[in-house]
Each structure stands twice: as structure tokens, then as C-alpha cells.
Amino acid sequence: MTKLKIRKIGNSLGVVLPKEVLDQLKVKEGDTLDVVPTETGVKLSISDEEVDKLMQMAERIMDENREVLRALAK
Template identity: 45%
Template structure:
């Protein structure tokens, strides 16, 4: 899909067609992440930093399951 860079106020932006928003499951106001890859830039709704933080949180929750269960009571 070819996108065109356009002027938006004093900045430049890309307008995402409705079809692309639907495919990415995005709506106005959602965040989109630009991730640099060896092949170029990938636009994604997936936040790699948040995913890494969630992996750490899940590991801690597994290790301290009994403590968290007691705290929940």
C-alpha cells in the first residue's frame, strides 16, 4: 500500500486509509509504533517495550504466586 506524506499544520504526516486502519484494528486516537528492523521501518499497534515489561511482570508473578495469593486475601 502506497502512502503519501502530507503537510499537517507545521508538521508532516501520513494519512492512513480506512482499509489499513481496519486491518490494523486501529481507530482515531490509538497509538501506532514505528519499529526499526533490518528491512526498514515497521508500523505496528504492538508496543515492544510494554511487551518486554509484561514478560518480566509475568515471570515475577509466577515466582511469587503464593505471596500474591496471600496479598489478594
């Protein structure tokens, strides 16, 4: 288990991930992490840009077609 200390970073609070954790996540500087709530805390995983683009597209389509989707759901 790795324990991380909460630190003040500018006007925010944050944690610094040790090299071992970064290696486990297979991330490097500039990568984006997804933080997903779980029953016992949170899960960190590397963000997939292609999945993010597809999700944004799906959300836009659902927003634009909300009434049609409601009618189909009945």
C-alpha cells in the same frame, strides 16, 4: 502494496492511513501506534498500554539502580 503520499500537516509532515490499513492494524481514532525500525524500513503495530507502563517502570528501576546493575554484570 499501499503507497502513501507525504503531506504537510501544520508545521509537520505526515501520512494519512487509508481505512484498509487501519482495519488491518485493528486501530481506531485515539489509539497509539509503535513505529519500530527494521532492516527494510519500519513496522507499525498497535501500542499496548500495559507493556508501555511496564517498560517505563523497568527503565526507572534501571536508572535508579545503575551502579548495582553494573556491579552485578561484572
